[in-house]
Amino acid sequence: MREIKFRAWNSVLNEYRKLDMNSGKQNLGMGFEVMGGINSNIITIYHSVGDVIEQYTGLKDKNGVDIYENDVLKSVGGNTEVVIYIDGRFEPVCWYDEKTYEVIGNIYKNPELLEDMHNE
Numbered sequence: 001m002r003e004i005k006f007r008a009w010n011s012v013l014n015e016y017r018k019l020d021m022n023s024g025k026q027n028l029g030m031g032f033e034v035m036g037g038i039n040s041n042i043i044t045i046y047h048s049v050g051d052v053i054e055q056y057t058g059l060k061d062k063n064g065v066d067i068y069e070n071d072v073l074k075s076v077g078g079n080t081e082v083v084i085y086i087d088g089r090f091e092p093v094c095w096y097d098e099k100t101y102e103v104i105g106n107i108y109k110n111p112e113l114l115e116d117m118h119n120e
Contacts, residue, residue, distance in 0.1 A: 002058025012050040057090040072113045073101040
């Protein structure tokens with residue numbers, strides 16, 4: 001079973017904040033609500049206004065760096081791709097060899113990487 005972790009990009013402060021439910025220092029509110037009982041797969045995530053919640057894929061890149069949604073990856077072949085969650089899996093990393101990708105940034109801290117992708 002993969003480790004479940006999240007991080008939050010705050011678009012007001014332009015920074016990532018740790019999701020620490022035990023600390024009031026970050027002024028970050030987040031909660032989960034399961035509807036339909038324990039075995040239900042209907043989950044609602046509540047978070048602070050201005051925060052974008054990103055989930056850990058459960059995978060690491062070739063350097064051992066955790067891969068999250070919205071990370072920008074560079075493949076060994078030189079292709080650049082953004083990690084997205086679609087159809088119940090993380091793309092492009094759902095069936096990969098950890099030596100294939102390297103996290104080179106993310107779409108919020110490094111928006112210039114998106115421009116580079118369009119120029120490839």
